[in-house]
Amino acid sequence: MGGDGGVEMTLPACVEALRQDPDLGLMLIGNERCMQDGLKHVPEALLARISIIHTKDAVFDDDKPAQVLRKGRQSSMFKAIELVKDGKAQAMVSAGNTGALLLTGRHLLKTLPGIRKPAIVATLPGTSRQTFLLDVGANPECDGPQLFEFAVMGMVLAEALEGQPVSVGLLNIGAELHKGTAAVQEAAALMMDSPALDYAGFIEANELFEGAADVVVCDGFVGNVIIKSSAGVANVVKKLLRPKQEDMPPVSMQVDVNLPCISLASNDCSEEAISLRLSSQINPQRFNGASLLGLQGSVIKSHGNATSEGFFYAIQQAIHEVDNAIPQLIADRVANIMQGRPAPVLG
Amino acid sequence: MGGDGGVEMTLPACVEALRQDPDLGLMLIGNERCMQDGLKHVPEALLARISIIHTKDAVFDDDKPAQVLRKGRQSSMFKAIELVKDGKAQAMVSAGNTGALLLTGRHLLKTLPGIRKPAIVATLPGTSRQTFLLDVGANPECDGPQLFEFAVMGMVLAEALEGQPVSVGLLNIGAELHKGTAAVQEAAALMMDSPALDYAGFIEANELFEGAADVVVCDGFVGNVIIKSSAGVANVVKKLLRPKQEDMPPVSMQVDVNLPCISLASNDCSEEAISLRLSSQINPQRFNGASLLGLQGSVIKSHGNATSEGFFYAIQQAIHEVDNAIPQLIADRVANIMQGRPAPVLG
Numbered sequence: 001m002g003g004d005g006g007v008e009m010t011l012p013a014c015v016e017a018l019r020q021d022p023d024l025g026l027m028l029i030g031n032e033r034c035m036q037d038g039l040k041h042v043p044e045a046l047l048a049r050i051s052i053i054h055t056k057d058a059v060f061d062d063d064k065p066a067q068v069l070r071k072g073r074q075s076s077m078f079k080a081i082e083l084v085k086d087g088k089a090q091a092m093v094s095a096g097n098t099g100a101l102l103l104t105g106r107h108l109l110k111t112l113p114g115i116r117k118p119a120i121v122a123t124l125p126g127t128s129r130q131t132f133l134l135d136v137g138a139n140p141e142c143d144g145p146q147l148f149e150f151a152v153m154g155m156v157l158a159e160a161l162e163g164q165p166v167s168v169g170l171l172n173i174g175a176e177l178h179k180g181t182a183a184v185q186e187a188a189a190l191m192m193d194s195p196a197l198d199y200a201g202f203i204e205a206n207e208l209f210e211g212a213a214d215v216v217v218c219d220g221f222v223g224n225v226i227i228k229s230s231a232g233v234a235n236v237v238k239k240l241l242r243p244k245q246e247d248m249p250p251v252s253m254q255v256d257v258n259l260p261c262i263s264l265a266s267n268d269c270s271e272e273a274i275s276l277r278l279s280s281q282i283n284p285q286r287f288n289g290a291s292l293l294g295l296q297g298s299v300i301k302s303h304g305n306a307t308s309e310g311f312f313y314a315i316q317q318a319i320h321e322v323d324n325a326i327p328q329l330i331a332d333r334v335a336n337i338m339q340g341r342p343a344p345v346l347g
Numbered sequence: 348m349g350g351d352g353g354v355e356m357t358l359p360a361c362v363e364a365l366r367q368d369p370d371l372g373l374m375l376i377g378n379e380r381c382m383q384d385g386l387k388h389v390p391e392a393l394l395a396r397i398s399i400i401h402t403k404d405a406v407f408d409d410d411k412p413a414q415v416l417r418k419g420r421q422s423s424m425f426k427a428i429e430l431v432k433d434g435k436a437q438a439m440v441s442a443g444n445t446g447a448l449l450l451t452g453r454h455l456l457k458t459l460p461g462i463r464k465p466a467i468v469a470t471l472p473g474t475s476r477q478t479f480l481l482d483v484g485a486n487p488e489c490d491g492p493q494l495f496e497f498a499v500m501g502m503v504l505a506e507a508l509e510g511q512p513v514s515v516g517l518l519n520i521g522a523e524l525h526k527g528t529a530a531v532q533e534a535a536a537l538m539m540d541s542p543a544l545d546y547a548g549f550i551e552a553n554e555l556f557e558g559a560a561d562v563v564v565c566d567g568f569v570g571n572v573i574i575k576s577s578a579g580v581a582n583v584v585k586k587l588l589r590p591k592q593e594d595m596p597p598v599s600m601q602v603d604v605n606l607p608c609i610s611l612a613s614n615d616c617s618e619e620a621i622s623l624r625l626s627s628q629i630n631p632q633r634f635n636g637a638s639l640l641g642l643q644g645s646v647i648k649s650h651g652n653a654t655s656e657g658f659f660y661a662i663q664q665a666i667h668e669v670d671n672a673i674p675q676l677i678a679d680r681v682a683n684i685m686q687g688r689p690a691p692v693l694g
Contacts, residue, residue: 062523125583137520140528173484173571176409181487181568205575209583221528222572224520225565228552229573233580236472236556 001030001058003095003304011038013311030076068100084297091298091318109297114334118294128211136223144186153293154215160324169203169213196337285310289317348377348405350442350651358385360658376400377423406447415447431644438645438665456644461681465641475558483570491533500640501562507671516550516560543684632657636664
């Protein structure tokens with residue numbers, strides 16, 4: 001049902017994803033009537049790989065946790081996660097209410113053994129390589145052992161997607177060992193002690209875009225603030241780059257979903273070319289699609305106000321997770337890594 | 348002594364500040380011998396407004412709090428704050444160790460009545476107007492009443508500098524009332540109840556650059572992460588804008604401190620002009636100079652790796668604070684505002 005953007009946002013992304021990946025099949029869960037218009041002109045060959053599962057209700061952004069569970073399987077979100085639980089779908093993608101997604105995900109899929117709570121992981125663009133950042137919103141307050149769990153999960157995901165060993169850093173407000181909160185100090189001790197991690201030490205927020213570590217962990221409040229302030233700066237830049245077109249919608253909305261490949265190596269220095277380079281590099285849409293790591297199944301959160309282009313990338317993220325069997329991989333590694341470590345004190 | 352940059356960084360900024368403000372006098376505190384070279388070619392007329400106070404020691408970035416106090420008045424930082432305490436200087440500016448500056452500032456100047464701890468306030472650029480953000484690093488963990496104190500101090504500073512009433516928001520990871528940590532929830536209740544504040548509600552990090560509120564409060568960990576991640580994105584943008592000059596130092600270092608005035612209204616769309624517009628708008632140097640609010644005296648923190656241009660702006664910030672008698676103004680307003688409010692529970 002597509003969060004703020006509705007099916008007008010999700011359906012074009014679904015169609016494009018089917019077009020680019022002949023092995024993909026999509027189950028669209030939601031109000032059938034709402035979807036009919038958007039699917040009217042889709043070629044038969046693509047429609048054949050779409051199945052629609054009707055639900056009369058959806059979860060809304062202002063729904064409280066109690067309401068979400070009351071709606072139960074009447075909601076598109078609940079039904080979609082249930083399909084993952086039942087093995088009928090390999091992953092689910094939602095642009096809906098994050099709190100509801102976490103609650104329903106944990107309720108239906110459960111967390112992996114050794115993981116107390118799921119974390120949301122986002123990928124940040126960089127000048128040299130991307131960085132995996134978690135948690136970016138699931139857990140506003142975390143203790144040290146929880147940050148350590150994030151480190152393990154992030155490492156497994158990044159190694160699977162990058163195909164090579166990765167380093168893991170801990171976000172802090174300084175490089176000195178005594179800096180940071182009690183939770184950060186505790187996490188640092190755990191990470192330093194773990195032979196399973198290639199620990200990169202404290203990472204400051206400005207180093208996130210310089211490839212200082214492949215994976216960086218922080219609590220969900222801090223992570224959320226990082227991705228939102230970065231997007232805020234990116235939007236300021238876009239406005240400055242288009243001084244005469246202030247009344248137009250943001251650049252990201254003008255990028256055709258059929259043209260996601262923009263050459264970064266271009267030497268074209270026209271304003272248009274610069275703007276395109278910037279859009280492709282710092283456009284938050286391109287990095288949309290955040291995994292809910294730690295669940296026994298793949299759940300991908302798209303930003304609530306993602307564009308079709310952004311939702312397309314969220315679907316790609318789901319495909320990567322499935323191709324790499326991420327939840328199983330995390331389960332295996334966590335079991336190994338956690339063995340050598342004292343059980344966390346439950347807060 | 349200029350933190351990472353040394354006197355090679357601070358002295359050109361001092362000379363430029365004296366050149367632009369005929370009413371300014373500067374006391375340079377530090378190792379006299381280190382300063383001699385940098386002052387060799389300064390015109391007599393400017394030198395007449397400089398006095399040098401020799402100290403044989405300085406605080407270093409890796410000094411622990413115990414070392415800082417042991418050095419005592421032998422250090423340039425201690426001596427400079429002491430001059431403020433004794434009324435011999437009206438403000439002090441330092442690019443040194445933040446922890447030492449806070450410790451020495453509290454030790455010598457004391458906090459204002461009603462304020463438990465000082466906070467560091469930074470100004471953020473925006474597309475329409477600037478935003479005052481605090482705390483950006485003094486207090487990594489804060490309770491609700493402390494965030495409320497930040498709100499009052501930030502409001503007084505912003506109203507004095509802007510010359511008009513300002514709104515105050517609370518940084519959170521969502522707009523919904525139930526979002527955020529326990530401290531944020533508690534602060535929201537206090538801010539909502541206070542008739543002295545024009546409370547703007549929860550502000551998400553992406554809205555910081557859109558002028559959603561004039562003042563935004565958060566704990567020092569989160570605030571520090573906001574300014575550093577914003578600077579990180581700005582640096583990525585600069586690298587993308589100069590694809591053929593990757594080996595050159597960052598743009599901010601090429602801006603001559605004699606030419607700080609760049610027209611933002613320019614319609615010139617050459618890459619050079621765009622780059623200059625961006626640099627002046629999102630260049631962290633221009634927003635360097637963070638007040639330590641809540642002390643009985645004006646102390647301004649410059650970023651440890653600020654350029655001369657950045658340090659120049661930190662001196663400007665000190666001048667604004669003195670011109671507006673900020674510490675006295677905060678003392679007066681805090682006394683009034685805190686009266687109607689139950690005493691905070693000390694954690």
